[in-house]
Amino acid sequence: LRNLVLVLGDQLDLEAAAFDGFDAAHDAVWMAEVAEESTHVWSSKPRSVMFLAAMRHFAQALRAAGRPLHPMRLDDPTNQGSLAAQLQADIERLRPARLVMTAPGDWRVLQAIKDVAQAHGLPLEIREDRHFYGSVREFAAHARGRKSLRMEYFYREMRKRHGVLMQGEQPEGGQWNFDADNREAFGAAGPGSVPPRAVFEPDAMTREVIALVEARLADHPGRLDDFAWPVSREQALVALQRFVTERLPLFGRYQDAMWPGEPWLHHAHLSAALNLKLLNPREVVDAAVAAYRAGAAPLASVEGFVRQILGWREYVRGIYWTRMPGYAELNTLDAQEDLPAWYWTGATDMACLRDAIGQTLQHGYAHHIQRLMVTGLFALMYGVQPQQVHAWYLAVYVDAVEWVELPNTLGMSQYADGGLMASKPYVATGKYIQRMSPYCKGCRYDPAQRSGDAACPFTTLYWDFLMKHEAALAGNPRMALQVKNVARLNDGQKQAIRERASAIRRGEVR
Ligand code: FAD
Ligand code: SF4
Incomplete structure (x- = not known):
């Protein structure tokens, strides 16, 4: 085996950099469902099902694409229980010459994989995560020399660099920010008829995962009786389309509003699909901008939405990767109470x-x-x-x-x-x-x-x-x-x- 390509639960993208140059004759993919990812924090049942169901649907997509896969199922009796231990066992079994992966989203996981590679004297090639608009290096360059960081300046740079909602050098509509239009409550009449959320009935594969999680993580928080999230790229694309046509027009206006018993309102519900890489942020942003250009959604809504993805989402990633590992330990206000x-x-x-x-x-x-x-x-x-x-x-x-x-x-x-x-x-x-x-x-x-x-x-x-x-x-x-x-x-x-x-x-x- 030449390259073992490691794919984590939040890297479910056939186009990821880790697959560049993939040759089915010499390379193989490694994916492992391990208990540790549901227990290092007390992961809720919906979260565990989201990741495991999406991983299994991605495994199916890999097979359809003809990429050999070495999967490890959560209920396999030989499962080692953690990413590091499982990888170790599989390296010994498969004897790859090299490990290849896209940069992971979690510092702890990156360290664990680096340690395993080092212990085996195996080269580990970590490739840029092209999913994001910018790189961590670009963020670090933006941050360098600034006394304080503010999302707004970063966001304007991103709009210009990537030509999103721009008219030449000027922001579309003459304003960078429509926040002032985006703070409304619903008023006494309430939210009216909110479009129903996009529901994806669990298929046989997802139902199997639901049963597995109910059995293995029985005491974990959360409920699974109406799990309906998109767990494949095809479903995620439907969810995107539904959002853009049904909810985006009022997204901005009611972005901050709340209503009892109404969890979905005019939000996108696309964060999991984005973070697991079922959707690319460019296609999400492009779909919203296209709705504006077609006159189907007002600029304030579309700008507010673009700001969340091109601005906040990229910005927090930059903060995380330029500040870890110390960032996780910070406690400036010296808060010491236990969570109720x-x-x-x-x-x-x-x-x-x-x-x-x-x-x-x-x-x-x-x-x-x-x-x-x-x-x-x-x-x-x-x-x-x-x-x-x-x-x-x-x-x-x-x-x-x-x-x-x-x-x-x-x-x-x-x-x-x-x-x-x-x-x-x-x-x-x-x-x-x-x-x-x-x-x-x-x-x-x-x-x-x-x-x-x-x-x-x-x-x-x-x-x-x-x-x-x-x-x-x-x-x-x-x-x-x-x-x-x-x-x-x-x-x-x-x-x-x-x-x-x-x-x-x-x-x-x-
Ligand atoms: P929408 O409101 O419709 O926004 C559209 C998209 O913009 C989201 O799908 C998301 O990808 C992006 N986005 C919006 N706000 C942010 C933000 N502040 N940071 C990064 N991206 C953003 N978001 C996560 O994706 N994962 C988390 O674990 C997470 N934890 C959070 C914890 C706290 C305490 C707070 C205050 C916010 C957190 N967010 C997190 C950000 C935000 O609340 C969610 O992205 C959003 O609620 C997801 O729902 P949506 O897809 O309907 O988003
Ligand atoms: Fe209002 Fe009750 Fe919440 Fe206080 S605790 S903000 S009174 S709903």
């Missing part, structure tokens, strides 16, 4: 959190504002140790891969990197959630109260957070106004907030 146990069950009286966690366990999905301004916001103000927050986000979502999850969680949501990802901690009272949704109407807590029995825990913890970090935050001009309000509280008010915050942290209010 109800994050794994949704058993809380807080209506907004109950809904966001409930749908997360049901579908492995929540949209960005739910992740940032409900589950993330609460953990930040509660003071949960950021590594525990990270382990939760990496476990529960079908789209969770460390390169994208970690900077979003540790940086954007928990401010554990001290402001690299976000220029200030995203903190708010329950009134933010009240403005963006009707959750508070159906909740036993009151977002206007910061202490006392009816006080909304978000509101209490907001004031508690500002009091606790007053000195550190006072120097941040973007926080000055918020911090100043702490001075208006008298000692009695401060004491009442602290008492209520302690009760929340003791689990007496939840």
